[in-house]
Amino acid sequence: AQRVTQPEKLLSVFKGAPVELKxxxxxxxxxxxxxYVQYSRQRLQLLLRHISRESIKGFTADLNKxxxxxxxxxxxxxxxxxxxxxxxxxxxGKLIFGQGTTLQVKP
Amino acid sequence: EPxxxxxxxxxxxxxxxxxxxxxxxxxxxxxxxWYRQILGQKVEFLVSFYNNEIxxxxxxxxxxxxxxxxxxxxxxxxxxxxxxxxxxxxxxxxxxGAYTDTQYFGxxxxxxxx
Numbered sequence: 001a002q003r004v005t006q007p008e009k010l011l012s013v014f015k016g017a018p019v020e021l022k023x024x025x026x027x028x029x030x031x032x033x034x035x036y037v038q039y040s041r042q043r044l045q046l047l048l049r050h051i052s053r054e055s056i057k058g059f060t061a062d063l064n065k066x067x068x069x070x071x072x073x074x075x076x077x078x079x080x081x082x083x084x085x086x087x088x089x090x091x092x093g094k095l096i097f098g099q100g101t102t103l104q105v106k107p
Numbered sequence: 108e109p110x111x112x113x114x115x116x117x118x119x120x121x122x123x124x125x126x127x128x129x130x131x132x133x134x135x136x137x138x139x140x141w142y143r144q145i146l147g148q149k150v151e152f153l154v155s156f157y158n159n160e161i162x163x164x165x166x167x168x169x170x171x172x173x174x175x176x177x178x179x180x181x182x183x184x185x186x187x188x189x190x191x192x193x194x195x196x197x198x199x200x201x202x203x204g205a206y207t208d209t210q211y212f213g214x215x216x217x218x219x220x221x
Contacts, residue, residue, distance in 0.1 A: 032207055043111075044150070044198065044212040051207060086150065092163055093138065095200075095210060097150040 002027045004089050006098035013077050014106050021072040021101050023061075023087030032090035033070040035061055036097075039083045047072075047085070057081070077105045109133045111213035113199050119219045123188050128216045130182045130199030139182045140200040140210065141174065143167070150198065156182065189220045 003026045013019055025031055035047040048056045050063045050070060061072045070087060082105045088095040112131045120126050132139050141153040155162040156174055164172075173185045182201075186193055199213040 036212075043214045046209050046211075049207075049209070090207065093155055093206065094140065094152040094163060095142070095150075096152065097142075099149045 002089060002091050002096055004087050004096055004098035006085075006087055006101050008101045009099065010102045010104065012104040012106065015079055016076050019072075019074045019077045019081070019103065019105075021085050021087075021103065023070045023072065023098055025068050025070065025087075025089050027068075027089060027091070031063070031065075031070075033061075033063060034088045034090065034095070035059070035070075035072050036086045036088060037083050038086070038100075044086065077103075079105045079107055081105050111199055111201055111211050113197075113213035113216050115216060116214065117217045117219070119221065120189055122191055122220055126186050126189055126218060128184045128186075128197050128199075128218070130184070130201075130213055131180050132182055132199065132201030133211055134180070135203065136201035136211075137204050138162075138202045138208075139174075139176070140202075141184045142198045142200065142212075143195040144198065144215075145192075145195045153184075153197075186218075189218075191220050194218055194220045 005024045033050045036044045037047045038044050059074045084100050086100045087098040114129045139156040142150050144150045154164045154168045171187045175183050196215045198215045200210040202208040202210045
């Protein structure tokens with residue numbers, strides 16, 4: 001069965017520290033992977049997708065098929081990055097989400 | 108920038124009552140979705156809808172659930188006889204015509220079943 005795993009419920013870092021939010025997936029084909037972010041009291045919004053290979057708000061994510069991972073990284077965290085982050089796999093048009101990781105950036 | 112809207116933002120109902128959650132997708136989008144998130148759990152797919160019919164539904168989407176696009180703009184989720192375990196945040200999403208187009212989410216409706 002296709003599954004997305006985000007092993008950390010909460011990741012707490014200080015401002016300026018590097019951030020890595022982990023995401024692993026289980027799918028035997030070529031995955032379409034996304035990171036969505038949900039800021040406090042706001043809707044889920046797309047942060048980035050692996051096919052576009054772009055950097056948004058300083059975040060990047062690289063697909064590693066060997067490790068079946070799509071970790072989200074940022075070299076220097078900002079307080080405004082504090083939010084809930086969801087990794088998602090696109091299958092048959094629907095998104096399969098991980099549990100989500102709360103990122104808390106302390107001043 | 109166009110957005111998906113949902114009403115109401117919060118709905119409280121008694122067990123056994125029918126509820127209708129409403130969504131207005133982005134106007135030129137073709138694919139529509141409902142997801143739900145029970146408190147503390149992951150966001151789960153319920154149903155997808157295209158060309159006026161259900162494309163796919165999850166095992167959660169049983170006979171108590173139905174979806175409809177009654178006119179050119181609204182997309183509704185009806186729960187016929189609500190149960191306590193239906194309490195959750197319900198998100199509507201829509202996307203354009205291409206398979207890998209971004210799904211845009213609404214702000215959600217919090218359903219509380221008492």
